[in-house]
Amino acid sequence: MGSLTEKVPFVVLVSFIQLRLTLTGDCPADGRTWVPFQDKCYHFVHGAEDQIKSYTYARAKSLCQGFELLSIQSVQENDFAIKYSPEVWKGTVNVWLGMYFDTDNDTMRWSDDSPVKFTNWEDDSSPDIALMDTCGVLHSNTGKWQKVSCLDEVENGVVCEAKQEAEKAKRTPSPVLSILVILSVITVVGVSAGIWFLYQKQNLGSNIFTAFEYHPPFRVLEPDQSCLVDAEEADSVP
Secondary structure: OOOHHHHHHHHHHHHHHHHHHHHOOOOOOOOOOOOEEEOOOEEEOOOOOOOOOOOHHHHHHHHHOOOOOHHHHOOOOOOOHHHHHHHOOOOEEEEEEOEEOOOOOEEEEEEOOOEEEOOOOOOOHHHHOOHHHHHEEEOOOOOOOEEEOOOOOEEOOOOEEEEEOOHHOOOOHHHHHHHHHHHHHHHHHHHHHHHHHHHHHHHHOHHHOOOOOOOOOOOOHHHHHHEEEEEEEEOOOO
16 A cells, blocks of 8 residues: 555646646647647548548648648658558558649749758659649658649648647637546545545554543642551551
């Protein structure tokens, strides 16, 4: 029981932290499954199926419901996308990248108009297509990118992304969730107190109550009674 009582505060703390993390996640709470990585969240549109679906670029964008298609800013993010793909799809898929060709600057840009700084193009990724119709896809088996037509091509992988909220302080917590957190903490603390009381009772037993036994105070004899006791003791001496 001693080890149990030592673990109780730790259990209380872990339970509270786990509940708070569940209620204050950084990814969109729209009913879809979002996977956090670094400062973004990713939604892989559909899982493993007997027949993989195909989507045009326009359809892929609409499936993200207001969020952007996958943009890759580093080798770490590129590796994350290809390593997580087997958790979602069977076999190899070509994932739409959220990029387009900017005719004003003659460069590829991401859907949020940020420049494409990190690239991982295949060596022969220069197809004969109109520049303004150029998009990109990610091959899940190699991690390489390929330029394809935004209008004529259909691909079977769609990944949406959203930025994680940087400032949690700006959130407006739900009253219901706050009440649930408070009730959970009170419950855990109450159980911990009960365990502590049982532990004390088991180890101390009746000693808890013997500490409160009644002991009469020392009785001081009156002067006359004291003399009488002395005389009786003297008479009893042979």
